[in-house]
Amino acid sequence: MEWGELVSSSWSSDNHTLSAWIFLRLLGLSYLAAFLSLGRQIVGLVGQRGILPATEFLKLRRYLGRDRFRRVPTLCWLDASDRMLKFLCYGGAFLALLLVARIASVPVLVLLWMFYLSVLTVCRIFLGYQWDILLLETGFLAIFLAPLSLLPEWPPQSSPSPIILWLLWWLLFRLMFASGYVKWFGGDPTWRKLRALSFHYETQPLPTWIGWYAHQLPGWFHRVSVILMFAIELFCPFLIFTPLRPLAGIAFLILMVLIAATGNYCFFNLITAALALLLFDDAFFAPLFPGWQPPSTLNSQLSTLGAWPMWCVLPPALLISLLSIERISQMFAFEIKWPKPLNKCFQALVPFRLVNSYGLFAHMTTSRPEIIIEGSDDGVVWEEYEFKWKPGDVRRAPRFVAPHQPRLDWQMWFAALGYYRDYPWFGNFLERLLEGSPDVVGLLKTNPFPEKAPRFIRAVLYDYHFTDFASRRATDNWWRRERLGLYSPMRSKGIGE
Numbered sequence: 001m002e003w004g005e006l007v008s009s010s011w012s013s014d015n016h017t018l019s020a021w022i023f024l025r026l027l028g029l030s031y032l033a034a035f036l037s038l039g040r041q042i043v044g045l046v047g048q049r050g051i052l053p054a055t056e057f058l059k060l061r062r063y064l065g066r067d068r069f070r071r072v073p074t075l076c077w078l079d080a081s082d083r084m085l086k087f088l089c090y091g092g093a094f095l096a097l098l099l100v101a102r103i104a105s106v107p108v109l110v111l112l113w114m115f116y117l118s119v120l121t122v123c124r125i126f127l128g129y130q131w132d133i134l135l136l137e138t139g140f141l142a143i144f145l146a147p148l149s150l151l152p153e154w155p156p157q158s159s160p161s162p163i164i165l166w167l168l169w170w171l172l173f174r175l176m177f178a179s180g181y182v183k184w185f186g187g188d189p190t191w192r193k194l195r196a197l198s199f200h201y202e203t204q205p206l207p208t209w210i211g212w213y214a215h216q217l218p219g220w221f222h223r224v225s226v227i228l229m230f231a232i233e234l235f236c237p238f239l240i241f242t243p244l245r246p247l248a249g250i251a252f253l254i255l256m257v258l259i260a261a262t263g264n265y266c267f268f269n270l271i272t273a274a275l276a277l278l279l280f281d282d283a284f285f286a287p288l289f290p291g292w293q294p295p296s297t298l299n300s301q302l303s304t305l306g307a308w309p310m311w312c313v314l315p316p317a318l319l320i321s322l323l324s325i326e327r328i329s330q331m332f333a334f335e336i337k338w339p340k341p342l343n344k345c346f347q348a349l350v351p352f353r354l355v356n357s358y359g360l361f362a363h364m365t366t367s368r369p370e371i372i373i374e375g376s377d378d379g380v381v382w383e384e385y386e387f388k389w390k391p392g393d394v395r396r397a398p399r400f401v402a403p404h405q406p407r408l409d410w411q412m413w414f415a416a417l418g419y420y421r422d423y424p425w426f427g428n429f430l431e432r433l434l435e436g437s438p439d440v441v442g443l444l445k446t447n448p449f450p451e452k453a454p455r456f457i458r459a460v461l462y463d464y465h466f467t468d469f470a471s472r473r474a475t476d477n478w479w480r481r482e483r484l485g486l487y488s489p490m491r492s493k494g495i496g497e
Contacts, residue, residue, distance in 0.1 A: 018285040018292070019278050020145055020160040021102075023168075026274035027142055028099035031112050033267040033403035034135060035096060038119060038127075039089030041407055044439040045126045047082040051408075051428045051440060054080045054122040073351050074121040075114065085122075088115050102153070105146035113139045117353065125425060126407040131268035133356040134175065138271060140354055141168055141320065144313050155292045158307050163317045165278065169245075170324060172275040173237045175358045176252060178331055180233025182359035196364040197222040197229075202466045203365040205413040206264040206389055206406075207398040212478060214262050215466050229255070240279060249279035264389075266405035322346075323355035330357065368464040369416040371487050375433065375454030379490075382458070383448035385433070387412065391464055394479040408443045416461065420488040427488075430457050434493050459487040 046054040058080050064071055076084060092115040098108045116136055120127040145165070147158035183191045190196040201207060201215040232251045239248040253276050260269040286292055326346060329336050338346065370391055374382040386392050389401050390409040408429075415423045432440035436453030448454075462481040471477065 015159065015282040016165055016278065017156050017159050018282045018289065019280055020165070021156040022285065023274050023278050024102070024105065024142060024146055025100050026270060026277070027138060028096045030135060030267045030271040030274065030403075031099065031116070031139070032093055032096035033270065034116065034132075035089050035092035037266070037404040038123075038407070039086060039093065040404075041443060042085045042089055042119065042123065043082045044437075044443040045407055046123050047085060047439050049432065049435075049437045049439050051432060052124065052126070052425050054085065057122060057124065070348065071351060072121055074118040076118055076122045080122065085119070088119050092116060092119075104150045106143060106148055109139060109143045109146055113143065120353070121351070123407075126411065129266070129405075129410075130356075130358055130360060131266055131271065133353050134358070135267070135271055136353045137171060137356055138168070138275065141171065144308050144316060147307065155289070161308055161310075161313050163313050164308075167317060167320055168275060168278055169240050170321075172252070172272075172278070173240050174324065174328065175272065175275070176233050177237040178357070178359040179361075180230055180237075181331065182362035184230065184234065186359075186362040188363045190364045190366060191226070194223040194226040195219075196361075197225050199364055199366045200361070201262055203368045204263045205410050206401060208262055208264060208400050209397045209478075211262040212398055212466055216469060245279040246284065249276045252276040252279075260402060264400065264402040264405075267403040270403060319349075320355060323349065327355055327357050331359075365417065369484065370462050370464045370481070371412055371416045372460045372462055373430070373433065374458050374460060375449055376456045376458075377449075377454055379456050383454075385444050385448065386446040388443070388445040391479055394477045394481055397478050406443075416487070420459070426459075430459065430488075430491050433457050434491060453493075456490055456492045458490040461485060461487040 042050075044050050046052050046057075048055065054076055058072075058074075058076060060072060061068055061077070068077055075088065078084075092112060095108050095112050095115065099105060099112065113136060116132075116139065120132055120136065141164055145160045145168070147153075147156075149158070183196070188196075190199065198219060201211040204211070232255050236248040236251045239245055253273055256269040256273050256276070259265060322342070323346060326336065326338070368391075372392060373385040375385065376382045384392065387406075387409050389399065389406045390412055391398070411423075411425065415426050420426050429440065434453055434457050436449070441447050461484045463484055464479050464481045467475070467477050467480050471480065
């Protein structure tokens with residue numbers, strides 16, 4: 001059978017054995033990227049000499065008592081040392097490799113979910129991104145999608161649970177539709193006037209060099225791009241629950257490729273693509289696996305071999321369904337009067353991130369303030385600290401960094417948009433630089449004070465813009481910047497603000 005015939009047959013087929021197999025491999029790669037990326041930074045972020053030490057946060061023990069594991073779910077209650085933080089990250093990376101290899105998928109997925117929830121809880125704001133909670137929500141559902149067999153098998157024979165498959169489609173629907181809904185109904189005129197992409201490539205947290213070129217495109221192109229984006233995010237999600245779902249899958253995959261090309265969004269594109277691939281059934285993927293036969297043509301018992309029994313799947317499926325209805329109602333500002341016991345159950349489950357709210361870039365930033373950190377020994381001559389990825393040196397080209405996420409660089413972008421007192425971690429960051437904390441300094445690209453920490457530290461605010469083609473040719477600069485003034489008061493050793 002030719003690929004065209006196979007693809008056309010997939011529009012009405014219900015077999016998703018291969019797509020589930022591919023999905024779990026990509027989920028493993030998403031976990032691998034998340035844990036390896038965080039492992040390189042976690043000690044500087046929340047270690048003993050980090051910006052927001054986990055040990056300080058976990059002093060909540062005295063107030064929470066035995067209820068602490070439910071209200072603040074993390075394995076770091078057992079040990080919050082730097083060694084434990086690294087163990088969770090690199091142990092999680094090892095487990096992710098086991099998932100990719102399809103070894104003991106279910107217990108591995110349980111541990112992956114526990115490990116990532118543990119680090120998300122203690123890292124707090126540094127893991128407060130939508131792809132972090134998306135990974136947890138997807139990872140929890142994947143536990144019930146994976147086969148119960150402990151050893152890898154080929155060809156894959158376990159058909160995924162239709163209920164869990166639909167819940168994953170429902171998750172993809174909520175993710176994509178909410179992203180479009182908050183843009184159109186969030187009250188931001190730049191989206192309504194189709195002008196948002198005229199700013200986005202320049203003002204997003206970590207642009208790429210392709211984003212620089214995209215910014216130079218004419219205004220009409222940006223407006224057409226916004227229209228197409230709204231079509232994908234607001235209308236294509238409804239195709240997920242129709243025989244036309246492969247069209248939605250193609251649209252979502254194209255959108256993810258374009259987002260990944262013009263901006264660095266960590267493992268978000270990878271995990272969203274994994275969810276989108278579940279919209280294609282076995283007939284679509286069969287040409288990629290010569291000799292593979294669908295379970296229905298094998299022994300009738302093979303299609304259920306290693307699959308979760310229905311009585312195990314139904315309770316979590318019902319719970320997730322109810323929680324997601326609650327989230328959708330919140331998005332539409334519609335309050336559902338749940339029975340008190342059920343509402344109490346919902347509140348108790350919030351810390352476990354089983355179901356979450358989504359919606360990226362509800363409000364488009366139209367300017368790009370950047371915080372430049374400077375140190376000095378005498379208060380007269382100041383030296384800049386260069387970050388690894390965020391804009392600083394105007395001559396340095398925007399680079400690709402995904403699926404790695406430099407968490408400090410991202411938080412600096414958010415801090416620049418607000419008032420420094422609203423970001424308690426920022427003051428801690430400056431104090432660690434004054435102390436010369438090697439773990440925190442290690443999060444930066446350059447340290448202009450390698451021998452001894454500076455006596456003074458300050459944060460200066462600049463306005464950054466992309467250059468155009470003419471300026472780029474004349475100066476070789478990717479950015480132009482203008483000094484706006486101090487972001488926060490100067491600090492010196494032993495003296496705060």
